[in-house]
Amino acid sequence: MKLHVISRDEVAAAVTMAQAIETVKKAFGQLSKGKASVPVRTQLGVPLHDGVTLFMPAYLEQTDELGMKMVSVFSGNMATGLPTINAMVILVDAQTGLPTAIIDGTYLTALRTGAASGVATDLLARKDASTVAVLGTGAQGRTQLQAVCTVRPIDKVFVFDAREAAALAFEKEMADSLGIDIEVTKNAADAIRDADVICTATTSSKPVFAHSDLSAGTHINAIGSFTPTMQELPPETVENALLIVDSREAVWAESGDLIIPRREGRISDESVHAEIGEIINAERPGRTDDDQITLFKSVGNAVQDVSVGARVLSEAIAKGLGTLVEL
Numbered sequence: 267m268k269l270h271v272i273s274r275d276e277v278a279a280a281v282t283m284a285q286a287i288e289t290v291k292k293a294f295g296q297l298s299k300g301k302a303s304v305p306v307r308t309q310l311g312v313p314l315h316d317g318v319t320l321f322m323p324a325y326l327e328q329t330d331e332l333g334m335k336m337v338s339v340f341s342g343n344m345a346t347g348l349p350t351i352n353a354m355v356i357l358v359d360a361q362t363g364l365p366t367a368i369i370d371g372t373y374l375t376a377l378r379t380g381a382a383s384g385v386a387t388d389l390l391a392r393k394d395a396s397t398v399a400v401l402g403t404g405a406q407g408r409t410q411l412q413a414v415c416t417v418r419p420i421d422k423v424f425v426f427d428a429r430e431a432a433a434l435a436f437e438k439e440m441a442d443s444l445g446i447d448i449e450v451t452k453n454a455a456d457a458i459r460d461a462d463v464i465c466t467a468t469t470s471s472k473p474v475f476a477h478s479d480l481s482a483g484t485h486i487n488a489i490g491s492f493t494p495t496m497q498e499l500p501p502e503t504v505e506n507a508l509l510i511v512d513s514r515e516a517v518w519a520e521s522g523d524l525i526i527p528r529r530e531g532r533i534s535d536e537s538v539h540a541e542i543g544e545i546i547n548a549e550r551p552g553r554t555d556d557d558q559i560t561l562f563k564s565v566g567n568a569v570q571d572v573s574v575g576a577r578v579l580s581e582a583i584a585k586g587l588g589t590l591v592e593l
């Protein structure tokens with residue numbers, strides 16, 4: 267049995283952000299049409315080491331793509347200079363069940379998470395959006411910014427991180443690679459005040475900005491909170507924005523951003539306006555006026571990993587990337 271092994275650099279060389287956005291859009295469309303089998307992921311806690319490993323399988327019926335991501339989030343890694351998130355994606359031939367590829371999932375996670383926000387920004391942000399704020403300048407913050415810049419002509423970026431050194435490193439790296447003016451701010455309020463699009467990509471367990479600092483017409487992508495105790499969004503924002511999610515089932519099971527305000531009696535299941543796939547499939551409307559605050563809450567879904575993984579494999583084969591290994 268032959269298996270393609272595809273490294274991080276090869277993932278980056280195989281698929282552009284624009285291709286990832288196109289791929290994730292198709293995947294979310296299938297998810298919301300009931301054309302994907304995606305059990306809520308298994309989270310295996312490793313409290314002794316302040317970690318959790320998630321097992322995320324998916325089968326996408328229309329594109330006939332099958333696989334699984336194994337992703338670990340170990341918060342203590344930051345102190346030793348290791349990435350918080352480490353992952354791999356395993357692809358399986360949907361016709362035969364034979365494994366076809368092992369792909370570095372760490373960059374792929376950042377790529378597909380950025381791509382989800384790219385899809386949402388494209389569908390929900392004002393057409394004239396030209397400024398963006400990134401709160402949380404880690405691995406995800408980078409691809410959040412790349413994705414927003416792929417779908418809107420951004421000319422100014424504000425960034426804030428609880429660790430100033432992380433924000434400064436982000437500024438240097440991203441200003442060089444994107445050729446855009448990036449300003450590090452002293453606090454979240456200064457970052458979001460003039461932002462047309464906001465991306466929250468932190469590990470926070472309390473809101474990372476104040477609702478009163480938001481401007482009318484802003485679009486928010488919130489991707490950080492993926493457990494019931496993690497929270498990036500002020501409850502007032504969740505209550506008042508047009509709320510779009512990646513998967514109703516998954517966000518209600520996993521995200522403190524929704525679970526906490528529901529427990530406080532501020533929102534209910536009906537507060538979710540749509541899944542992003544329903545907007546993609548034109549089953550629900552998106553933004554209807556320029557003053558609305560739109561909010562995309564994503565906890566991440568295995569359809570993103572498997573579809574982008576499959577795209578990486580096909581592009582890698584076409585470009586002669588990856589290593590063939592006999593099992």
Ligand SMILES: NC(=O)c1ccc[n+]([C@@H]2O[C@H](COP(=O)([O-])OP(=O)(O)OC[C@H]3O[C@@H](n4cnc5c(N)ncnc54)[C@H](O)[C@@H]3O)[C@@H](O)[C@H]2O)c1
Pocket residue numbers: 339344350351375376379401402403404405406407426427428429432467468469470473474488489490491492564565566567
């Ligand atoms: N929704 C998804 O699909 C998805 C995918 C991948 C990761 N995530 C989640 O996104 C979050 C970020 O991931 P990452 O890989 O970028 O982690 P990271 O550790 O590389 O970066 C997180 C950054 O957030 C900063 N931060 C923490 N609290 C803050 C606050 N209150 N205000 C401002 N900055 C703050 C930290 O200093 C750090 O720089 C994690 O919680 C991760 O689990 C979600």
